[in-house]
Amino acid sequence: MTDAAITPPIFDGHNDLVLRLLRGDVTPEGVAAGLPDGHIDLPRAQAGGLGGGFFAVFVPSPPVPGTSPDDMNQPQYDLPLPLMLPEAEGRDVTIKGIAALEALERAGAVTLCRTVEALEEALFGPTMAAIMHIEGAEGIDPGLEQLHALHARGLRSLGPVWSRPTIFGHGVPFAFPSGPDTGPGLTDHGKRLIRECNALKIMVDLSHLNEKGVDDVAAISDAPLVATHSNAWAVTPHSRNLTDRQLAMIAESDGMVGINFASAFLRSDGQMKGDVPLEQMMRHLDHLIGILGEDRVGFGSDFDGALVPNEITDCAGLPALRTAMRAHGVDEALMEKLCWRNWMRVLRKTWGA
Template identity: 75%
Template sequence: MTSPLIDPPIFDGHNDLILRLLRDTATAEGVASGLPDGHIDLPRAKAGGFAGGFFAIFVPSPSNKAERQDEMNKPEYDMPLPPMISFEEGHDVTMRGVAALEALENAGAVTICRSVAELETAIHGPDMAAIMHIEGAEGIDPEFETLHALHARGLRSLGPVWSRPTIFGHGVPFRFPASPDTGPGLTEHGKRLIAECNALGIMVDLSHLNEQGFDDVASLSDAPLVATHSNAWEVTPHSRNLTDRQLQVIAESDGMVGINFASAFLRPDGQMDSDFSLDLLLRHLDHLIKFLGEDRVGFGSDFDGALVPKDIGDCAGLPNLRAAMAGHGIGPELMEKLAYRNWLRVLRRTWGD
């Protein structure tokens, strides 16, 4: 029997495991010892060569997951955005999310990394490497006291918005087919937030910003432009995906994009249906490499936050992705860049390590 391809280790731009912990559908000890469902735990990470990634702290809005999936299986959809979340609620959930990530570290499931040197060691270590990431800055006050406090606890990456508006800017809705040009971008508070993140060395994530917000960050930031979990709009014309013009702007900044495994952002028909070949993911990979080059593409799975291709399933299924890439003609050097080295490169520039 052929051994599964678990090398090189894959470091990932985005997961929502923390949300499962906050919803009490998983515990830190369960992640360390093994879970009966979901996409990520330490035993499956070891089985699949999943080295860890950006662990998102996200403030959810009330929603019906089944209704949302049904809507995203229609030929066209335009899902209304939830209303803005208050700072008080956002701050409470954000702090509980930070505590949940720290609990994962205490349970031996992850190592929280604050520098590239720590990250490179952890990627090859016994547990998962974790970057503390905030997806949607509802818990950040406009005076940035919370931002500084969280930076001291390990925050190294932040997306100003998820999809609903915040005091910092406007997100892109779940709309297909649609352009990412869906409304206004950053607010004045948002522009100040970008400058403060630059000063602290906190990476700014573009993945949920609309096109105007993307352009605002591009005009203000002195760091490489990074979209942790986004795909190519030319392959799948979803509002969440990046146009060729946006990809060119990212390339010019020497940034990068992590490919999102969410089915609706991979399939050309925009459907949230996992029954498709990994050839579709490889189409996005080829398109991103065409515009960004081999040094600026990685993965941003959205594990535990999305319906992923059936041939991956969860983090233990990553050998199937490596096999598909190898069958696509991707050699060992490029495979290693895509798996984790490109993330190390862009973070070294962003964090100033």
């Protein structure tokens, strides 16, 4: 494979590899040596030019009775969300997830980074550069003591919700066709959480928040608005995607959006099927750049958390994305911005380092 196929490196806004570790599907040593399935391991990352990304710590819910993944293959759907999780359960799983991510570093699969300088160095190194991210703040207490403890441990990015409600706010359901205006926004606890994240220089992720929640963050936050793994609602009218009004707010804040590879959020019919051409991803790319500009768009794959296009399959398939972008007219300067430089820019502005 040519150097052009695997360069520039891609820094990814979101993956769920830690969830596989929590479930016991894989081991840290297996991730470092290579896995027979899933989307991410170190050898495939090196083969595809995945330089690193946000590694999400997520607390899973039991399946909702009467629902299945096939529900997202219907012409219309509105999946009921799981109930709020107890704080003790959220805290226990979150701490185990952080420990699993640290074990990945000990195994030589990732390098945990707390500054942009460290990220840029690790991005071109032998391991994957990793940001510790929490997706859904179930493990954070109302007094925010746990937020401070996890920040000291390396937490640098947090999403207040993963779709289901938390004490901090409300997320969007998985619904198509649907807009993101699906309920109330941040609670008083949530507003304090955003202010404290700003004080600690923890990036706030808008992905999964509903419309009122995004508005609340925009009204409170003094940092750029960022959605790590979300797409354009104007192209795919799914509740998880961002409307033009929301994109304009993100642009005004000098934030950014990472394009989600999940098929249901890319396809015009909203279905979770892998036979989606990468030209459809280019439609989202064009729309996002049209509103956000070239400096505020990147990628947020949702690897190991969603069904991605067949042309990509896993992180070793990222050369297909670079090929599609070049065929679409993306030049090398813009390619570098989309693949990694835009993430470094917004993180430097958010973290101040």
